[in-house]
Amino acid sequence: MLTVRISVGRIFCAAICSFAPLLVSAQYALVQGPVGQVTDADVMADAATRISDTARATVLSRPDNVGQLASNVYVQRAMAVEAERKGLTAGRESAAALALAREKAMADLYLADFDKSHQPSEAALLAYAQSTYRAVDGKQLDAPERTRVRHILLKQKSPETRARIEQILSDARAGKDFAQLAKDNSEDTGSVAQGGDIGFVTEGSTVVPFEEAMKGLKTPGDLSDVVETQFGYHIIRLEERRSAGKRGFDEVREQLLMQARTALLREARAKEAQRLQEGMKVNEAAVNTFSSKFKPSDFTR
Numbered sequence: 001m002l003t004v005r006i007s008v009g010r011i012f013c014a015a016i017c018s019f020a021p022l023l024v025s026a027q028y029a030l031v032q033g034p035v036g037q038v039t040d041a042d043v044m045a046d047a048a049t050r051i052s053d054t055a056r057a058t059v060l061s062r063p064d065n066v067g068q069l070a071s072n073v074y075v076q077r078a079m080a081v082e083a084e085r086k087g088l089t090a091g092r093e094s095a096a097a098l099a100l101a102r103e104k105a106m107a108d109l110y111l112a113d114f115d116k117s118h119q120p121s122e123a124a125l126l127a128y129a130q131s132t133y134r135a136v137d138g139k140q141l142d143a144p145e146r147t148r149v150r151h152i153l154l155k156q157k158s159p160e161t162r163a164r165i166e167q168i169l170s171d172a173r174a175g176k177d178f179a180q181l182a183k184d185n186s187e188d189t190g191s192v193a194q195g196g197d198i199g200f201v202t203e204g205s206t207v208v209p210f211e212e213a214m215k216g217l218k219t220p221g222d223l224s225d226v227v228e229t230q231f232g233y234h235i236i237r238l239e240e241r242r243s244a245g246k247r248g249f250d251e252v253r254e255q256l257l258m259q260a261r262t263a264l265l266r267e268a269r270a271k272e273a274q275r276l277q278e279g280m281k282v283n284e285a286a287v288n289t290f291s292s293k294f295k296p297s298d299f300t301r
Contacts (some may be wrong), residue, residue, distance in 0.1 A: 009067075015193075016266045027031070027039040027040060027041045028040055030042075030043060030066065030067075030216050031067075031070040031071060031074045033074055033078070035074070035077055035078045035081045036077060037250045038073045038074045039076070042070070042073050043060075043066060043069050043070050043073060043247065044273075046069060046072070046073050047059070047060060047291045048110075051084070053242040072101045072241075073174055083091075088290075089164070112185065114268075114269070114272060115265065118265065118268040119261075119265075120260070120261060120264040120265070124144070124260075124264060125147070125257050125260045125261060125264070126257070126260075127246055128263065128264060129253065129256035129259070129260045129261035130249065131256050132255075132256050132259065132260065133249050133252065138246055141246045141247045142245065142246060142247075143202075143204065143242075143244065143246070144244045145202070145203065145242065145243055146200040146201065146202050146237070146241075146242050146243045147200065147201055147202075147240070147241045148198075148199060148200045148201075148239040148240040148241070148242075149198060149201070149214055149217075149236050149237060149238055150178055150179065150182060150191075150195060150196035150197045150198070150236070150237045150239060151182070151188065151191070151198060151210075151232050151234050151235060151236045151237070152165070152168060152178075152181060152182045152185055152186040152188075152195050152196055152235045153183070153184070153186050153187050153188040153231060153232050154186075154187055154232050154233045155231065155232035157228070157232060157233070159240060161232075162226070165226055165233045165235060165263060166226060168181055168185055168235060169225070169226060169235050171225065172223055172237070174224060178196065178223075178237045179195025179196060179197070180195065181196075182196030183195055183196075183222055187232070189203065194230070195253065196237070199237070200240075200251075201214075207229045207230060207231070209227055209228065209229045210227060210229055210234060210236070213225070213227040213234075213236055214236055214238070216274075217238035218238075219238065220238050220239055220240055220241075221237070221238065222237070222238045223235065223237050224236040224237075227246065230239075231249060240282065
């Protein structure tokens with residue numbers, strides 16, 4: 001007998017990284033037919049295996065998507081009924097496949113519960129992130145000169161819009177809060193909620209007129225004149241400029257915290273995999289006998 005450890009990645013990663021707890025609701029039929037009905041719970045279970053956590057709400061918010069998913073589940077169920085009617089489930093391999101499918105579903109539930117109960121603490125995440133930052137090769141943290149700005153954008157190019165943005169610029173120069181002016185007026189949907197803050201940008205990452213106006217700002221708080229680009233009229237406010245060099249921890253903090261969460265969860269899963277394999281032994285003779293029945297050429301014809 002030979003004791004081995006099965007790959008942690010194969011046991012844990014695929015299921016635990018993609019599975020999310022299902023929503024609980026009163027079940028009701030979305031699709032009905034001769035082979036039965038498909039409920040909201042069925043669609044949620046199916047969506048959890050097919051659609052990422054981040055996209056699931058968006059997909060399920062559209063009735064046409066929900067209808068298609070429910071129809072797909074119904075067809076799958078109808079095929080299962082046909083398989084049973086034809087006796088296709090009676091064989092040894094079919095029975096094993098069905099048992100494994102049930103075990104995988106149960107394992108997914110266990111993994112989701114494990115993941116939920118082993119979330120790293122904020123202190124552990126921060127400590128891991130800081131340790132990673134100290135250990136990273138300095139070259140990986142090198143960054144070119146970067147500039148952080150806020151801007152206000154009005155998209156429509158017209159004399160009326162030009163007059164309006166000139167008035168906004170006048171208000172900003174008179175001391176009105178630029179972030180609030182951006183929230184009240186900017187048409188840049190990507191930055192309006194942040195008061196026009198577009199974060200740090202580097203040379204070549206914005207259109208030329210915007211970049212040239214940005215370079216002309218020297219001191220935090222400086223305001224540009226009205227800048228016209230292909231996107232419309234802009235007013236730009238300098239927030240901060242950082243010289244080329246090693247990025248500070250705060251600049252990479254969120255990225256490192258995400259990496260820390262992944263790494264710490266992976267460690268927890270590895271320990272759990274080892275615990276679950278305690279006492280497990282591989283029958284080497286049986287494995288060799290099974291393997292000897294196959295030749296690579298059997299699968300390449």
